[in-house]
Amino acid sequence: MxxxxxxxxxxxxxxxxxxxxxxxxxxxxxxxxxxxxxxxxxxxxxxxxxxxxxxxxxxxxxxxxxxxxxxxxxxxxxxxxxxxxxxxxxxxxxxxxxxxxxxxxxxxxxxxxxxxxxxxxxxxxxxxxxxxxxxxxxxxxxxxxxxPSPVEEDRRRIVRERKVLMEERIRHSNRIKGLLFSQGIIGYDPLRRDRRELLEKLQTGDGHTLPDHMKRQILRELDRLEVLLDQLKAVEAERNALLEEERQSAREVGLLSKVVGVGPEFAAVLWGEGLFRHFDNRRQVAAYAGLAPTPWQSGSIDREQGIGKSGNRRLRSTLLEMAWLWLRHQPGSTLSRWFNRRVAQNGGRFKKVMITALARKLIVALWKYVSAGVVIEGAVVRP
Missing domain, CATH: 3.30.420.40 (ATPase, nucleotide binding domain)
Structure with missing residues (x-):
């Protein structure tokens, strides 16, 4: 019709x-x-x-x-x-x-x-x-x-699948800890290799062995958890192989891997989710990561609403996590010193706000590094 x-x-x-x-x-x-x-x-x-x-x-x-x-x-x-x-x-x-x-x-x-x-x-x-x-x-x-091309789109599947598996692993681990906590048991780590042996030795808070049905439920949770751990190993091996292949064909991946504090997972996410694209300027880079500022200006009103969050959320969450680790692994870099100086000026407050600003500066600096070879000032780079 x-x-x-x-x-x-x-x-x-x-x-x-x-x-x-x-x-x-x-x-x-x-x-x-x-x-x-x-x-x-x-x-x-x-x-x-x-x-x-x-x-x-x-x-x-x-x-x-x-x-x-x-x-x-x-x-x-x-x-x-x-x-x-x-x-x-x-x-x-x-x-x-x-x-x-x-x-x-x-x-x-x-x-x-x-x-x-x-x-x-x-x-x-x-x-x-x-x-x-x-x-x-x-x-x-x-x-x-x-x-993206089919190859570029397929390349992102590995890091996205790993994130899903990690979330499932956390859910199973927390469920086991919650069940044990209801019996007064704390300190049990389901990710240890001897998790089944330790489970047999556990006693409730009042000195009894675990109830039979709860013990069987936890054992079934451990079965599912072990399947996830095996799948995580397979995905990480596939990711490492892909990164090694990318290093041979893409100079940018090799440069990312040389920066101290950028491990295989961070390198895979940074390259697969964002830096493989072409950007004209730093504003485009920050906007794609959802870290661009969003001002509200109308008449006499002039205030900042925070970051836009309209970009790639996987890249943004990875950058925020990476920013915290950057302070630990790259304390002598210009970015880390800038962060510490700004936080000190505010009396140690607004760390979460400043870590977002650091993540924005970090993705722009990494983009300049992989695209134009501009080394981040003060950063430690592997030979």
Whole structure:
């Protein structure tokens, strides 16, 4: 079914392409298009979710209709939101010869009313307007993603899988400690190699052996924990092998590994999640990590809201953890001395605020180091 209606005024003066937005979902895909010769009317069509052939057939039909109306053949430009579908549809469209863009939905301006109307139909129209403005060259109208290659996207799976396994390991370990604490037992470490032998010797706070059902539950928790530990070893071995391979082909990975305090996990996250990309300046680096400041300036109001947190959250959390360890492993570096001086000026307060600032400075310094070879002043680098 095709629906026609007028979008908002002043969208464009002359259309030199067919602009298409695709709203992806599990059940249906909504295709919204604006074609030459159709005036200001938007055309909408739905296909079954996952029907790539139906989508491509619709795009071919749009080109044929525009050709019959105007006597000219126009290119097709497609836009879609970044989401759970990933980038496979973007790659399909590019393989078929279409210009495709993936937009960060949060970067598109929306109504600030308390109850904003949101439907797939309106979202499709909004994407079309954003795409038109983007192609006209309007600044800051939206943020188009730099889609990683399949190799770059797959490379990040190792560090992300390890993080998931670590979180599961912590949950199982805490559950065992909680069960034992309910019996008055503390100090038991489920990660020790002799964990099963120690479990047999445990006694409750009132001097009795562990209840049978609780003991069996803890043993089953240990079974699951040991499976996770084996998987963690396998993932870390795969990560180390990948890093060794990257060192042979990418100079930047070798440079990161030489910095004292940057171990295999930090190097893998820094490279796989962020520093493999191209950045024009330090502001882009900080913004991608979600560490850029967000000022609020209006009239006489001028205050700082903190970091934006709109970037890569995995990279940001790793940088915050790395900043604390940087103070320990690189106490003589300029960054560590700056942090200690600023904290001392505040009487030892605001450490969490300053560690965020240190993380921002650290990612910018590491970016300069791997991209331009600018060594961090005072930092210890392995030969």
């Amino acid at each position: 095709t629906h026609n209606e007028h979008p908002s005024q002043a969208t464009h003066k002359e259309i030199n392409a067919i602009f298409v937005s695709v709203e992806l979902s599990r059940k249906t895909w909504l295709i919204t298009s604006l074609s030459p010769g159709a005036g200001e009317k938007l055309s909408r069509h739905t296909v079954t979710g996952g029907d790539v052939a139906g989508l491509l057939e619709r795009l071919v039909g749009l080109r044929q209709k525009a050709l019959r109306r105007t006597g000219r053949s126009y290119p097709v430009i497609v836009i879609q939101e970044a989401g759970l579908d990933g980038f496979w549809m973007h790659r399909v469209l590019e393989t078929e010869g279409y210009e495709s863009h993936v937009v960060d939905a949060a970067s598109i301006a929306t109504s600030r009313r308390m109850r904003r109307v949101k439907t797939d139909r309106l979202d499709g129209e909004t994407l079309i307007r954003s795409l038109l403005a983007f192609k006209r060259g309007e600044p800051r109208v939206c943020s188009m993603l730099r889609v």
